[in-house]
Amino acid sequence: MKNLKSQLQNNQNVKILTEEKNEFTLEIENNYIINIANLLLGKNYLSLLTIVAVDLEEKIKLIYRLADIENNRFINLQTFVKNGEHIESLSDLFKSANWLEREVYDLFGVKFLNHPNLTRILNPDDFKGFPLLKNAKKSLKKSKNPNQLTFF
Amino acid sequence: MKTYTLNIGPQHPSTHGVLRFVAEINGEEIQNLKCDIGFLHRSIEKILENKEYYQGIPYTDRVDYLAPINSNFPLVLAIEKLANIEVPEKAEYIRVITSELNRIASHLLWFGAFNLDLGSFTPFMYGMREREKILSIFEKLTGARMLYNYLRIGGVAKDLYEKFEDDVLRFLTDLDNKLVQYNKLVTKNIIFKARTQGVGKLSKDLALKYGVTGPSLRASGVNYDIRKKIPYSIYSKLEFDVPTYQKGDAYSRFRVRINEINESMKIIRQCLIQIPKKGDFINKPPVVFKVSPGETYIPTEAPRGELGIYLVSDGTEKPYRVKIRSAGFNTLNCLEELAIGQKIADLIATFGSLDIILPEVDR
Numbered sequence: 001m002k003n004l005k006s007q008l009q010n011n012q013n014v015k016i017l018t019e020e021k022n023e024f025t026l027e028i029e030n031n032y033i034i035n036i037a038n039l040l041l042g043k044n045y046l047s048l049l050t051i052v053a054v055d056l057e058e059k060i061k062l063i064y065r066l067a068d069i070e071n072n073r074f075i076n077l078q079t080f081v082k083n084g085e086h087i088e089s090l091s092d093l094f095k096s097a098n099w100l101e102r103e104v105y106d107l108f109g110v111k112f113l114n115h116p117n118l119t120r121i122l123n124p125d126d127f128k129g130f131p132l133l134k135n136a137k138k139s140l141k142k143s144k145n146p147n148q149l150t151f152f
Numbered sequence: 153m154k155t156y157t158l159n160i161g162p163q164h165p166s167t168h169g170v171l172r173f174v175a176e177i178n179g180e181e182i183q184n185l186k187c188d189i190g191f192l193h194r195s196i197e198k199i200l201e202n203k204e205y206y207q208g209i210p211y212t213d214r215v216d217y218l219a220p221i222n223s224n225f226p227l228v229l230a231i232e233k234l235a236n237i238e239v240p241e242k243a244e245y246i247r248v249i250t251s252e253l254n255r256i257a258s259h260l261l262w263f264g265a266f267n268l269d270l271g272s273f274t275p276f277m278y279g280m281r282e283r284e285k286i287l288s289i290f291e292k293l294t295g296a297r298m299l300y301n302y303l304r305i306g307g308v309a310k311d312l313y314e315k316f317e318d319d320v321l322r323f324l325t326d327l328d329n330k331l332v333q334y335n336k337l338v339t340k341n342i343i344f345k346a347r348t349q350g351v352g353k354l355s356k357d358l359a360l361k362y363g364v365t366g367p368s369l370r371a372s373g374v375n376y377d378i379r380k381k382i383p384y385s386i387y388s389k390l391e392f393d394v395p396t397y398q399k400g401d402a403y404s405r406f407r408v409r410i411n412e413i414n415e416s417m418k419i420i421r422q423c424l425i426q427i428p429k430k431g432d433f434i435n436k437p438p439v440v441f442k443v444s445p446g447e448t449y450i451p452t453e454a455p456r457g458e459l460g461i462y463l464v465s466d467g468t469e470k471p472y473r474v475k476i477r478s479a480g481f482n483t484l485n486c487l488e489e490l491a492i493g494q495k496i497a498d499l500i501a502t503f504g505s506l507d508i509i510l511p512e513v514d515r
Contacts, residue, residue, distance in 0.1 A: 047363040050477040052449075052462045063462070065449065065477075069360060069374060072381045076449070096363040099485040107197075122190040122514060132198055 004043050011036075017078065025076040030062075033079060034088045037064070041093055044068045045075060048094035051101065053108045055134050058083065060108055064090070081110055089115040107132040155183055158496070162191050168265065168503075169510025171484075175496070182499060185491040187484055192514040200474040205231050205443065206305055208471070213299040215459075215476055216512040218261055221247075221254040222454040223512075224303035226461040227474070229384055230450040231305050234465050235443040240435050243307035244386045245427040250293070250302060252416040252423075253320070256327070257286040258455040259409045259416075262507050266406065267338060269504035270347050275338055282330060285323050292319070307434025317424055324417050331413065339410065348402040352502030354490055355400055362486035366457025366479050367408045368506050372400035378453040389426070392418050402505035409507070442469055449477075456480055456507055480513040 008014050008024070013032040017025040028036050045066040052063040064077040081087050089112035090097040101112045102121040109130035112118055120127060129136060160173040172188035196215060200208040212227045213220035225247065232239060239247075264279025287297050292313055294300040302309050338344050354364070359372045369376055377394040379387040395411035397404035445467040451460040457479025464473040483506050491499050 046360040049363045049365070049458065049482070050460065050462075050475070052475040052477075054447075054464055054473045054475075067363070069365075069369070069376050072376075094363075095358075095361045095489070096482050096485055099481065103481075120190075122193040124190070131195055136198075 007039075011039075022072055023074040023076070025078060027078045030079045030081055030085070030087045033064075033077070033090065034093075036077065037066070037090050037093050040066055040075060040077075044071065045073070046094075048090065048096045048100065051097075051104055053104045053110065053132070055108060055132065056080075057134055060110055062087070062104070062110070086111045086113045088113050089118075091115055106130075109133065162188070168508060169513075171508075171510050171513075173499070175491075175499070177496065180495045180497075182491050182494050182496065185488050185499070187488055189484065189510070189513055192511045194515065196515050197474055197476060200471060202470065204469050205235075205441070205471060208474070209303065209305075210299070210301045212476075213301055214511060215478065215515060216258075216454060216456065216509055217299060218509060219251075219254050219258040219455045220298070220300050221251045221302055222258075222452065223459060224301075225251055225385075225454075226450045226452045226459055227463075228303045228305055229452065230448055230461045230463040231443065233448050233450065234446050234463060235305070235437065235441065237306045237437055238435055239307055240432040241386075242428045242431040243433050243435070245423050246308050246312060246433060247303060248385055248387070248390070249320070249420050249423045249427070250290075250300075250308075252419050253286050253289065255455045256413050256416050257283045259413050260286075262409060262455075263334070263338075266504040266507075267344075269500050270344065272338075272344070275334065278330070278334060278337075282327055285326070289316070289319050289323065292316075304434055304436075306437050307432065309434075311433040320420060320424065324420065327413075327417065331410070335410070339407070345403060347501060348406060348505065350399075351402045351498050352490055352494065352505060353399070353401045354486070358486065358489065359400070362489075363482040364457070364479075364486050365482070366453070366455070366507075367412060368405055368457065368483055370395065371397045371404035371408045373398040378451050378458060382451060384450065384452060390419050390422050402501050405505045405507075440469055442467060443471075451477070454479065456509065456512065457483065459512075476515055478512040478515060480508045480510070484508050484513055 013028055015027040017027050045068045047067045047069055049065045049067050054061040059080045059082045062079050066075045089101055101115055104110050105118055106120040106122050155176050155178045158175045158177055162170040162172040170191035174186045175182050176184035196211050199211055209224055212223045215223040260279045260283040264276035267275035290300055291297050294302045354372050356372045359369050375394055375396045380394055392415045395408050397407055443465040445465055447464040449460055449462045451458050460477035462475035463471055466472040
């Protein structure tokens with residue numbers, strides 16, 4: 001744990017926000033997400049438990065909750081995505097990222113680069129707009145021509 | 153040989169809700185599986201943003217309607233943490249007793265439904281029969297049989313009724329005997345073993361990569377129970393074991409859940425002895441109250457795994473954002489890979505053994 005902490009402190013791209021006994025909250029620039037996630041994966045943080053998205057009107061905050069379940073350590077990786085910006089997908093590193101990123105895309109419209117199948121997951125495929133955005137009411141409209149669903 | 157595509161669901165008795173599988177199969181063997189979810193999506197997270205804090209609690213009942221009290225738990229804990237509300241000791245005990253009772257009820261229903269998936273009908277009736285006794289206790293306690301809306305910010309809705317302890321103890325003694333019977337009937341049953349042993353093997357590695365939590369993870373050899381690892385409420389004061397099995401097949405998952413019923417019974421018995429006889433059951437906050445700005449994540453151990461609430465407050469009387477982290481979402485994602493190479497009939501056994509409930513996945 002100490003080893004990891006000094007490594008994180010020396011890393012210029014990482015800002016340690018809070019620190020508890022077994023839980024860190026880090027803030028990073030969104031273009032370093034793959035690097036940092038890779039670093040943590042090497043430190044036995046194998047699980048991506050969830051991705052929380054929060055709409056802050058001009059940008060969207062993403063919180064990746066990584067866990068080293070066997071040693072009971074957690075890291076909340078926090079980053080911001082501005083309107084129209086993209087962020088790299090973590091689906092190559094964490095298998096659970098596949099659906100979790102689809103959920104964030106479905107509800108917030110955040111686009112993940114290099115995601116294998118970035119489609120809607122909870123809402124129907126022909127749904128327009130992103131319901132969990134704060135200004136969602138304006139953008140929500142029912143579509144008239146539902147598309148055929150395709151799977152493989 | 154040419155593969156063909158088989159559609160299963162969304163209306164299917166074995167899907168524990170409404171879930172649609174699209175399986176690409178070669179003969180009987182699954183080569184690719186896609187899960188189509190979202191049929192029960194009610195956007196509870198958005199609804200909670202538009203409700204005052206205490207109005208949100210009934211909605212969390214609907215997150216996992218087989219374990220409403222466990223679903224209430226993380227939300228009230230998160231609000232209490234941000235608003236700095238103390239909970240009376242008695243209320244903490246009531247919360248733990250009811251949530252463990254609810255865990256037993258949920259596992260019993262799963263016990264029945266899983267056996268029904270495998271084609272044996274009798275255990276289903278047995279599971280429902282025992283669960284019914286918990287429902288009657290809850291009906292006396294909360295007034296409702298399914299969606300209790302029982303936990304409150306700062307405590308619980310009602311005090312325990314006079315004969316509560318007797319009712320629960322009688323039920324526990326009864327269940328003790330019944331579990332011996334059920335073990336004879338199901339756990340040691342050769343047909344049941346043949347149907348579940350070695351089926352749906354979830355390796356530890358795969359489970360961790362998908363963020364699977366709860367009994368399904370413990371059946372794969374990882375001793376991770378949030379009640380032990382990140383204790384909330386009064387769990388640190390209580391003594392109980394965390395059943396862990398190594399093999400990761402459907403049979404191990406079954407054993408974990410049956411043993412968990414025993415552990416929950418142990419917890420309830422301890423709580424009934426330790427619970428203070430006098431004292432408040434709620435520390436009532438004012439009707440309109442504001443939560444200081446901030447954010448917090450509270451994970452809890454629900455019957456199906458880690459149920460967490462990420463709560464963001466901006467200082468007004470409504471939450472700015474509530475994220476519900478449900479265990480089923482990750483587990484179902486894992487099933488897409490777990491099912492590959494299995495037979496169609498084993499898919500249902502695997503899916504049943506993971507104990508996924510769809511309202512929790514879709515939210």
